Amino acid sequence: MRIVFDARLHFPVVSGMSRYIVNLLTHLLEIDSKNEYIVLVNGKLLPNDEIFNLQKFDNLRFKTIHLPHMGLVNYTLMPRIIRKLKPDLYHYPMLDAPIARGVKTIATVHDANVVGSIKKYDDRFGIKTLYFKKALAHTLRKATSVIFISKASRTEIxxxxxxxxxxxxxxxxxxxxxxxxxxxxxxxxxxxxxFKLEKPFFLYVGQIREHKNVLRMVEAFLKTDSEWEFVIAGNNYMNIDFTTYPSRVRYISMVSDNELKALYYHSNAFIFPSFIEGFGFPILESLAFGKPIIGTQTGAIAEISGPFLIGVNPFDVNDIALKMRNFQAGNYPPLDIVQTREYLEQFSWKKCATEVLALYKQVHATEK
Incomplete structure (x- = not known):
């Protein structure tokens, strides 16, 4: 079976999408030496990018595609490229899959990108919103199979x-x-x-975009115990001027993987009242260090956090602040790191890859 996996959405920045692509491919290739994999990458990657570590697998080859991964070009030119590769199936890891006629297509849909007026991106004129809505509807109708990464995302969409x-x-x-x-x-x-981590602190790690609800996090935090700090790490896409806040709100920009781990280690709790999440890798990262999540009480955050969530209404600053103050006061029992790590065992990349490979085989065996 020839599998074309479209990894053009992998870029040299830390993101949930890149983690999904690299980890899924790595574990697919570790368990599958029989099938041929053609991995499409964008032209912006450096030769030392982590995805090229996969070159050690004999049944994989890379093909660089100098086309954007979204928009009209993705829908008009990519299908031709896909057909020329003569795949038995094509896997696109996002909602706007370019469907090539006659090619069995699997799409991974992480989330809807839009919930009401809340968006994951800057869209002043509504063009991206319209694009993603139309693209998702097209994928749901035309793809051979669609993978959802959480029950909440599946139900919502x-x-x-x-x-x-x-x-x-x-x-x-x-x-x-x-x-x-x-x-x-x-x-x-x-x-x-x-980073002079001398005081107890709440932690947020991730992109700073509207749907992540960072401004409400800060507003809620400023209603809490003044002896604590709030450490925020991530790419500031909203260009928030954190210097206008009191010094106990600390923005430290991007961090390395080792620094990220240490931040989780030193933190007291992870703050995650996001509006839109299809899964939520930071939840699992926090639990790996036995730290609870103060986060959205519904959707994927509640689903993935399981019993370790202190739930909040993400629209209610006072509710977020109340749960923060209750945590500071010791009103929630500390987590047992043995229990949190046992909980994490259900989220295995080998298990994920095994289920994806089984889907590949099932789709390949079906009639077009």
Whole structure:
């Protein structure tokens, strides 16, 4: 079987999409040496990018595609390229799959990108919103099979779209690196000194965009115990001027993987009242260090956090602040790291890859 996996959405920045692509491909290739994989990448990657570590697998080859991964070009030119590669199936890891006629297509849909007036991107004129709505509807109608990464995302999306009998739907949870919670003592000490982590603190790690609800997080935090700090790490796409806030709101921009682990280690709780999440890797990262999540009480955040969630209404600053103050006051029992790590065992990249490979075989065996 020849499998074309479209990895053009992998870029040299930390993101949930890149983690999904690299980890899924790595574990697929570790369990599947029989099938041929053609991995499409964009032209912006450097030769030392982590995805090129996959060159060690004999049944894989890369093909660079100098086309954008979204928009009209993706729908008009990509199908021709896909057909020329003569795949038995094509896997596109996002909602706007370019469907090539006669090619069995699997799409992974992480979330809807839009919930009401809340969006994951800057869209002043509504063009992107219209694009994603039309693209998602097209994928749900035309793809051979669609993978959802959480029950919440599946329920939300399938409940608002007209479906056909041509497409099948599968729930396959993302995996998680079981070694993420491993950290060296030297790193712990170095990061503590570098960022002067001397006080108890709440932590948020991730992109700073409207749908992540960072402004409400800060507003809620400023209603809490003044002895605590709020550490925020991530790419500031909203260009928020954090210097206008009191010094206990600390923005430290992007961090390395080791620094990220140390931040989780030193933190007291992870703050995650996001409006839109299809899964939520930071939830699992926080639990790897036995830290609770103060986050959205519904949707994928509640689903993935399981019993370790302190739920909040993401629209209610006072509710977020109340749960923060209750946590500071010791009103929630500390988590048992043995229990949180046992919970994480259900999120395995090997399990994810095994289920995806089984879907590949099932789709390949069906009639077009």
């Amino acid at each position: 399938l409940g608002t779209h007209h479906l056909t009998e041509n497409t099948t739907f599968r729930l396959i949870y993302n995996g998680f690196d079981a070694t993420f919670g491993d950290i060296q003592t030297e790193t712990i000490q170095e990061v503590r000194a570098k």
